[in-house]
Amino acid sequence: MPASLVLAGAGKMGGAMLAGWLDAGLDPRRTTIIDPVPARPIVDLCADRGIALNPPDPEPGAVLVLGIKPQGLDTAAPGLDPLIGRDTLLVSILAGKTVADLRGRLPRARAIVRAMPNLPASIGRGATGACASSEVSPEQRAAAEALFAANGAVAWLADEAQIDAVTAVSGSGPAYVFLLAETLAEAGIAAGLEPDVARSLARATVSGAGALLDASPAEAAELRRNVTSPGGTTAAALDVLMREDGLGALMREAVAAARRRAGELSG
Numbered sequence: 661m662p663a664s665l666v667l668a669g670a671g672k673m674g675g676a677m678l679a680g681w682l683d684a685g686l687d688p689r690r691t692t693i694i695d696p697v698p699a700r701p702i703v704d705l706c707a708d709r710g711i712a713l714n715p716p717d718p719e720p721g722a723v724l725v726l727g728i729k730p731q732g733l734d735t736a737a738p739g740l741d742p743l744i745g746r747d748t749l750l751v752s753i754l755a756g757k758t759v760a761d762l763r764g765r766l767p768r769a770r771a772i773v774r775a776m777p778n779l780p781a782s783i784g785r786g787a788t789g790a791c792a793s794s795e796v797s798p799e800q801r802a803a804a805e806a807l808f809a810a811n812g813a814v815a816w817l818a819d820e821a822q823i824d825a826v827t828a829v830s831g832s833g834p835a836y837v838f839l840l841a842e843t844l845a846e847a848g849i850a851a852g853l854e855p856d857v858a859r860s861l862a863r864a865t866v867s868g869a870g871a872l873l874d875a876s877p878a879e880a881a882e883l884r885r886n887v888t889s890p891g892g893t894t895a896a897a898l899d900v901l902m903r904e905d906g907l908g909a910l911m912r913e914a915v916a917a918a919r920r921r922a923g924e925l926s927g
């Protein structure tokens with residue numbers, strides 16, 4: 661874990677990462693949060709754990725994590741640049757904003773890691789794709805790796821250009837899975853189940869299948885085949901989901917749209 665850390669923007673994603681870091685041993689007394697209107701749980705967490713929240717004269721830390729919205733970078737940058745010291749590692753989780761975009765707004769930044777985490781980071785079950793600028797030292801890379809590992813799986817990317825695809829797959833991905841739970845419940849209601857029963861069965865099915873995927877060495881396709889009795893009910897459903905214009909085509913289209921949007925957020 662880094663010796664000290666400043667988190668600018670403790671919203672849904674920044675707050676989720678912070679929860680994972682504190683669980684993994686980040687020192688709350690060496691942690692500062694900057695967020696003009698922090699949500700109640702963040703205010704309570706800071707009070708409980710002794711985390712500095714919006715101190716009047718914040719010092720640069722070993723790491724500055726940017727957790728603001730990409731659309732807010734221009735407005736926020738002049739207030740955040742003084743939080744970058746000579747040896748501060750800047751870690752940005754902003755969708756779309758490139759290392760060059762960040763340098764353009766935060767002139768004090770030298771070492772930059774651009775990362776794309778996801779929401780299960782809060783329980784240490786997230787996935788982060790990251791790339792490092794050439795100024796990042798081995799120690800800074802190790803500090804970033806420790807933060808991302810506290811949030812779950814980590815993949816270092818050789819090429820920054822890949823991060824928009826990571827954003828579209830694993831950054832946004834949890835939303836696709838939650839939508840699956842929602843639509844499975846809705847389909848259950850349409851098939852005649854009571855709404856509460858449909859929602860509870862869909863939730864247990866999605867979380868149970870995810871837990872099995874995690875616990876098993878088998879590929880997802882093999883686990884899918886294990887559910888699919890020849891000539892049975894699952895095969896009938898998969899004939900619909902796996903047809904040419906089915907879930908595969910829809911997912912490719914959705915991921916392409918998310919990736920395109922990440923490109924639009926750059927600049």
Ligand SMILES: NC(=O)C1=CN([C@@H]2O[C@H](COP(=O)(O)OP(=O)(O)OC[C@H]3O[C@@H](n4cnc5c(N)ncnc54)[C@H](OP(=O)(O)O)[C@@H]3O)[C@@H](O)[C@H]2O)C=CC1
Pocket residue numbers: 668669670671672673674694695696697698699727728729730732735736739753754755776777778779831832
């Ligand atoms: N949500 C997700 O699952 C993921 C999000 N991301 C990235 O994380 C970033 C944050 O997204 P998300 O958490 O969803 O958004 P949120 O709006 O929940 O969080 C952003 C936070 O930053 C605060 N903020 C605004 N201006 C400043 C400022 N000048 N200084 C400090 N804090 C400020 C916001 O306050 P206020 O609400 O008052 O404006 C808010 O609390 C985005 O860049 C997004 O691309 C990456 C991966 C996954």
Ligand SMILES: O=C(O)[C@@H]1CCC=N1
Pocket residue numbers: 755827831832
């Ligand atoms: O929706 C977004 O733009 C952010 C980035 C990935 C997940 N949430």
